[in-house]
Amino acid sequence: MGANVGTIECDVLVVGGGINGAAIARDAAGRGLSVVLCEKDDLGQHTSxxxxKLLHGGLRYLEHWQFGLVRKALAEREVLLASAPHIARPLRFVLPHAPGLRPAWLLRAGLFLYDHLAPRQILPASQAVDLMAHRAGGALKPEYTRAFVYSDGWVDDARLVILNAMDARERGAVVMPRTLCQAPDRTARHWSATLAREDGHTLVQARCLVNAAGPWAAQFLQNGQGKQQCRLRLVKGSHIVVPRQFMHACAYVFQHPDGRAVFAQPYEEAFTLIGTTDVGYQGAPDAVAISADEIAYLCEVANRYFRRQLSPEDVVWSFSGVRPLLEDGASSATTASRDYRLVFDTGGAPLLGVLGGKLTTSRKLAEQAVDWIVSLLGTGGAAWTANACLPGGDLYGDKPSGRGVLEFDRWLKKQERSYPWLPPDLLARYGRAYGTRMERLLENCRSLEDLGKQVAPSLYAVEIDYLMTHEWATSAEDLLWRRSKLGLHVAPGLARKLDEWIRQREALAAH
Incomplete structure (x- = not known):
């Protein structure tokens, strides 16, 4: 361990920089609480x-009578679409009716509930379609003639984490990625811990500790001198990316005889994203990876429906994450609840454990968590995030509305007039990634040459510097796979070159 680099006193120490930890840090900082957020790896590096990549209510959860979760997620779906219209967008899903599986009346009834369990302002209702006439029918086998189409949302999950962390920092939080929380110690009035980094360690003393460590949460609760009131069920979910299977903008939901549903979505223009699996997981969350059986399963589901058949050799990329689900006694990973639980412990300085959850409900989870913290600490303002844009989301003013997400293309067209020298594809990528923060990225640029060295196709020095300065990026992996998905579009071996370039940039900055 390096040298001690000081002591921080704060109201709230949040351990875990996934979506739940970042959202809690944002909400708490916005209420005037002093906040430290630490994450042992990159922000959002693991499950999040x-x-x-979906903002959805969870249509299939209705089969398991999880109406409360679905209602909550459906309402939050539109809140997030409105607050982050650059990284999120509406998406129509095509659900083919498969003879021998769920009957059409059941699908229709489920979608009626899905349409009406929560108010909708942005997303249109579901409808039945004839696949012989609908644009989605051409990619499917001819035996699929009927389908239902419904709405949910898509989001860049890794950037959602980053934007929450950015907003937290801009509201006063100290955000510390690649920082391990060690030796948490509890007294009646406060928590103390060591936050260890490669370049040294910081001592922190907090009035309240939030355990948002995701798959590590149960272990941290156990070792963190707090009650472990709920066990987690670790479930691996894996996805594959293949060359684009269809040319329209809808996604598909494919039923399988085992009762699961698999999504096939347009992805990064040239690809299709297919997933997910549900497999019980016993290993270290850091070491999770897709198995050959999972790849074969996802190909099999896709091949039941698509005319163009897939094989494992078609997979150009895959990723896996460990979902920390509540252990609710469900017989299978598929039926286990996707809801969250907040575990409140006041047997000393306050401890809040965050268990379970999903992207779509992260803002609501954070609001409820900080409500409890504020009530207990006796300081802090009222809830505010439902009426605030995430950084870059203020396309049409600083209050979220459906206008931003529904008129994103119109906003982007306006940017073309402001930056006529930017190639259209690059402008679109900047707009989608950064929204109005694109102005900060390009504030000193008046021509393509002002973007600096082109380190990789579509990746210029000015963007790398921005990501290193404002978004905690320190490696090619951060840049190519979380801050963007450029890794799908660049040649093998580019990551090493980019890492070397980043090290040189850091050395220059240090001097």
């Missing part, structure tokens, strides 16, 4: 960047 390995999701299906």
């Amino acid at each position: 960047s390995a999701s299906s």
Whole structure:
């Protein structure tokens, strides 16, 4: 361990920089609490960047009578679409009716509930379609003639984490990725811990500790001198990316005889994302990886429906994450609840354990968590995040509305007039990634040459510097796979070159 680099006193120490930890840090900082957020790896490096990228209520959860979770997620779906219209967008899903599986009346009834369990302002209702006439029918085998189409949302999950962390920092939080929380010690009035980094360690003393460590949460609760009131069920979810299977903008939901549903989505223009699996997991969360059986399973589900058949050799990329689900006694990983639980412990300085959860409900989870913290600490303002944009999301003012997400293309067209020298594809990528923060990225640029060295196709020095300065990026992996998905579009071997370039940039900055 390096030298001691000081002591921090704060109201709240949040351990875990996935979506739940970042959202809690944002909410708490915005209420005037002093906050420290630490994450042992990159922000969102594990479960939160390995999701299906969806803002959804969870249509299939209705079969398991999880109406409360679905209602909550459906309401939050539109809140997030409005607050982050650059990284999120509506998406229509095509659910083919498969003879011998769920009957059409059941699908129709489920979608009626899905349409009406929560208010909708942005997303249109479901409808039945004839696949012989609908644009989605051409990619499917001819035996699929009927389908239902419904709405949910898509989001860049890794950037959702980053934007929450950025907002937290801009509201006063100290955000410390690649920092391990060690030796948490509890007294009646406060928590103390050592936050260890490669370049040294910081001592922190906090009035309240939030355990948002995701797959590590149960272990941290056990070792963190707090009650372990709920066990976690670790479930591996894996996805594959293959060359684009269809040319339209809808996604598919494919039923399988085992009762599961698999999504096939348009991804990064040239690809299709297919997932997810549900496999019980016993290993270290850091070491999770897709198995050959999972690849074969996802190909098999896709091949039941698509005309163009897939094989494992078609997979160009895959990713896996460990979901920390509540251990609710369900017989299978598929039926286990995707809801969250907040574990409150006041047997000393306050401890809040965050168990379970999903991207879509992260803002609501954070709001409820900070409500409890504020009530207990006796300081802090009222809930505010439902009416605030995430950084870059203020396309049409600083209050979220459906206008931003529904008129994103119109906003982007306006940016073309402001930056006529930017190639259209690059402008679109900047707009989608950064929204109005694109102005900060390009504030000193008046021509393509002002973007600096082109380190990789579509990746210029000015963007790398921005990501290193404002978004905690320190490696090619951070840049190519979490801050962007450029890793899918660059030649093998580019990552090493990019890492060397970043090290040189850091050395220059140090001097």
